[in-house]
Amino acid sequence: MLTFVGLGLYDERSVTVAGRDAIAAADRAFAEFYTSRLVGADVADLEAYHDTDIEVRDRAGVEQDPGPILDAAESGDAVFLTAGDTMISTTHVDLRLRAEERGIDTRVVHAPTAESAASSLTGLQNYRFGKATTLPFEWAHGADGVPGSVVDTIEANRERGLHTLCYLDIKVDHPRIEGDEYMTASHAAGLLAEHWNPDALGVVVARAGAPDATVRAAPLETLAALDFGDPLHLLVLPGDLHHVERDALVGLADAPADLLE
Amino acid sequence: MLTFVGLGLYDERSVTVAGRDAIAAADRAFAEFYTSRLVGADVADLEAYHDTDIEVRDRAGVEQDPGPILDAAESGDAVFLTAGDTMISTTHVDLRLRAEERGIDTRVVHAPTAESAASSLTGLQNYRFGKATTLPFEWAHGADGVPGSVVDTIEANRERGLHTLCYLDIKVDHPRIEGDEYMTASHAAGLLAEHWNPDALGVVVARAGAPDATVRAAPLETLAALDFGDPLHLLVLPGDLHHVERDALVGLADAPADLLE
Numbered sequence: 296m297l298t299f300v301g302l303g304l305y306d307e308r309s310v311t312v313a314g315r316d317a318i319a320a321a322d323r324a325f326a327e328f329y330t331s332r333l334v335g336a337d338v339a340d341l342e343a344y345h346d347t348d349i350e351v352r353d354r355a356g357v358e359q360d361p362g363p364i365l366d367a368a369e370s371g372d373a374v375f376l377t378a379g380d381t382m383i384s385t386t387h388v389d390l391r392l393r394a395e396e397r398g399i400d401t402r403v404v405h406a407p408t409a410e411s412a413a414s415s416l417t418g419l420q421n422y423r424f425g426k427a428t429t430l431p432f433e434w435a436h437g438a439d440g441v442p443g444s445v446v447d448t449i450e451a452n453r454e455r456g457l458h459t460l461c462y463l464d465i466k467v468d469h470p471r472i473e474g475d476e477y478m479t480a481s482h483a484a485g486l487l488a489e490h491w492n493p494d495a496l497g498v499v500v501a502r503a504g505a506p507d508a509t510v511r512a513a514p515l516e517t518l519a520a521l522d523f524g525d526p527l528h529l530l531v532l533p534g535d536l537h538h539v540e541r542d543a544l545v546g547l548a549d550a551p552a553d554l555l556e
Numbered sequence: 557m558l559t560f561v562g563l564g565l566y567d568e569r570s571v572t573v574a575g576r577d578a579i580a581a582a583d584r585a586f587a588e589f590y591t592s593r594l595v596g597a598d599v600a601d602l603e604a605y606h607d608t609d610i611e612v613r614d615r616a617g618v619e620q621d622p623g624p625i626l627d628a629a630e631s632g633d634a635v636f637l638t639a640g641d642t643m644i645s646t647t648h649v650d651l652r653l654r655a656e657e658r659g660i661d662t663r664v665v666h667a668p669t670a671e672s673a674a675s676s677l678t679g680l681q682n683y684r685f686g687k688a689t690t691l692p693f694e695w696a697h698g699a700d701g702v703p704g705s706v707v708d709t710i711e712a713n714r715e716r717g718l719h720t721l722c723y724l725d726i727k728v729d730h731p732r733i734e735g736d737e738y739m740t741a742s743h744a745a746g747l748l749a750e751h752w753n754p755d756a757l758g759v760v761v762a763r764a765g766a767p768d769a770t771v772r773a774a775p776l777e778t779l780a781a782l783d784f785g786d787p788l789h790l791l792v793l794p795g796d797l798h799h800v801e802r803d804a805l806v807g808l809a810d811a812p813a814d815l816l817e
Contacts, residue, residue, distance in 0.1 A: 305574075311571060386805070388679045396807070408669070425686055
């Protein structure tokens with residue numbers, strides 16, 4: 296059996312009880328932290344909390360050489376751990392399909408995601424979000440400014456009155472940089488202010504899932520000058536606002552009320 | 557302090573460890589189950605698991621008469637429990653804003669949502685979903701068939717190549733019916749087959765978050781004739797499919813491969 300367990304958004308207690316129980320019941324625990332990391336817990340914290348060894352794999356160890364993980368899942372119970380929910384992008388679908396092809400049962404234990412938390416913390420309704428997008432570091436997309444596809448997504452959503460969740464680039468163990476790099480919401484707001492619209496309303500979500508999670512709504516130009524502290528950050532570009540959403544941004548995110556008229 | 561704790565998708569073990577700890581630390585625990593219910597646990601199960609009394613409130617007891625909840629949060633630590641993530645639609649934003657206005661600190665403990673699970677279980681990428689929609693019971697929207705707004709949402713998403721998550725109507729404690737009523741995915745597929753397009757591909761997600769979660773991809777007309785068992789059900793109407801998404805629907809959801817060419 297191969298069980299994909301999402302670790303959630305922040306630390307060792309962000310996993311569900313069902314996920315914790317799956318880890319406790321497993322013969323071996325694998326993990327990857329190249330797609331995302333828990334900001335509030337490192338591998339040693341997780342190992343101590345779950346009282347188990349966690350074998351961390353890099354991208355090649357999952358995508359090119361999944362054999363050892365599949366062997367463990369074939370001969371016993373293995374869990375595969377990732378931050379957030381394990382399977383919401385296709386990164387690990389391939390591993391799941393390979394397991395199924397070998398006749399190994401698979402199961403997914405869900406966890407909170409940044410996507411849901413962004414809606415939950417801002418008071419913006421989940422069913423009024425359009426397609427999400429990701430803002431890459433300038434050096435990572437090989438051009439200055441903001442890729443046209445990001446602006447296109449925001450504008451296509453706004454034409455339909457919809458909000459846009461903008462994920463911000465994360466580089467973990469990247470060959471071109473030392474250490475990890477997380478794009479800040481200030482940096483993202485600055486890019487969008489310069490290359491799209493400085494007066495547009497943005498909503499920063501910092502450290503979703505953490506005890507000190509913060510939201511702040513203001514024009515992009517204003518957000519660009521502020522410091523939102525430790526990662527992870529997200530940026531939401533609202534479309535049309537219902538009155539409850541407007542109240543939420545004023546009451547929970549310090550939005551200037553006159554800006555939302 | 558008023559802490560909104562999401563209970564997640566299925567049973568008493570679908571809450572996060574952080575959520576469980578918040579419940580344990582609270583002086584009083586309130587809950588509502590009129591927006592959604594845990595299919596795998598009732599209030600007695602939750603009370604036994606958390607070893608606490610849970611005071612269940614109906615809609616009027618939250619929206620018209622929130623005073624007792626706010627009083628408890630002012631004089632001590634109160635938790636407010638709901639299925640899924642508590643705050644992703646605006647239902648409880650009003651309660652949070654009232655608490656903030658009275659100077660009561662609020663906090664949100666996130667949980668897995670149907671939205672994330674739908675993407676996770678089907679292998680359809682989360683950032684390729686457009687706006688979500690809800691298919692109401694025919695009697696609830698006062699007309700036969702499918703509301704034009706539902707079809708408009710699906711088609712506007714498909715024009716941009718995007719998937720649509722279609723929530724299915726839930727009536728809990730509704731004055732016009734006895735017991736609870738959950739629209740099945742078969743019923744939804746039948747409505748969309750008749751009033752929209754019988755040949756369109758649909759993906760049923762049944763019991764997301766439960767150990768026996770099931771996904772099945774087929775033409776709407778085919779899905780309409782199948783039985784997917786106990787609630788909750790969701791229906792996804794895919795847009796364009798990337799090759800990994802296609803592989804996932806064939807490998808994980810029994811999609812007929814020739815349909816996806």
